[in-house]
Amino acid sequence: TLALGASLTGCIDADVDVAITSQTTARATMTQTMGADFYAMVKMSAESGETGSDEFCAEGDLTENADGSATCVITEEGPFADLSMGEGEEAMVFAPAGPGLVRVTLPTAKMTSEMGVEEEMDADTRQMIEAFFAGHAITIRVSGAEVVETNMSLAADKRSAEQVLPFLDLINGTADLPDELFAVVRAP
Numbered sequence: 001t002l003a004l005g006a007s008l009t010g011c012i013d014a015d016v017d018v019a020i021t022s023q024t025t026a027r028a029t030m031t032q033t034m035g036a037d038f039y040a041m042v043k044m045s046a047e048s049g050e051t052g053s054d055e056f057c058a059e060g061d062l063t064e065n066a067d068g069s070a071t072c073v074i075t076e077e078g079p080f081a082d083l084s085m086g087e088g089e090e091a092m093v094f095a096p097a098g099p100g101l102v103r104v105t106l107p108t109a110k111m112t113s114e115m116g117v118e119e120e121m122d123a124d125t126r127q128m129i130e131a132f133f134a135g136h137a138i139t140i141r142v143s144g145a146e147v148v149e150t151n152m153s154l155a156a157d158k159r160s161a162e163q164v165l166p167f168l169d170l171i172n173g174t175a176d177l178p179d180e181l182f183a184v185v186r187a188p
Helices: 036-047 109-114 123-133 167-172
Strands: 012-020 025-034 061-064 070-079 093-096 101-107 137-143 146-150 160-166 180-186
Touching (some): 137 146, 137 180
Parallel strands (some): 012 137
Antiparallel strands (some): 093 101, 146 180
16 A cells, blocks of 8 residues: 555655645655665665565665665556556545545555455564564555545644554554545636
């Protein structure tokens, strides 16, 4: 979901910003930040020719930061149906919600299943997973001229709504999520 597959290589924070630009279009920006230690390992693997199809930032704009971390930004803009969110999958659903309104929904069941909630892990694997993902999260943000209804956290200016999803809560199955995250947004 929303490039979670790419985000799940460990030690990554991901922000997904979906800005409604009209009743039929949006701009989706996914920003992934990989910590310095993990990025150094990924970079060494790439230099030795061990890269695969899951290479970090294969489709985006990569910035190597002064602290050794790396940031990957993928931006798509256009009709709702054309937004793949970097993974070729439609994770978010866009639907008319009245004059000038768009309902943006993100089903959450798929998120938890892709995170491996149902998989059994031995103690060593669990410890490694917890070390990789502790303190890391994915933030989903939807914006437009005005958010008129949402089950996410509404910004004070009512122009955006967001939900922060800690990776460990998703992996451990302890995230308290509704069946879908949604925001009804007035298009500019």
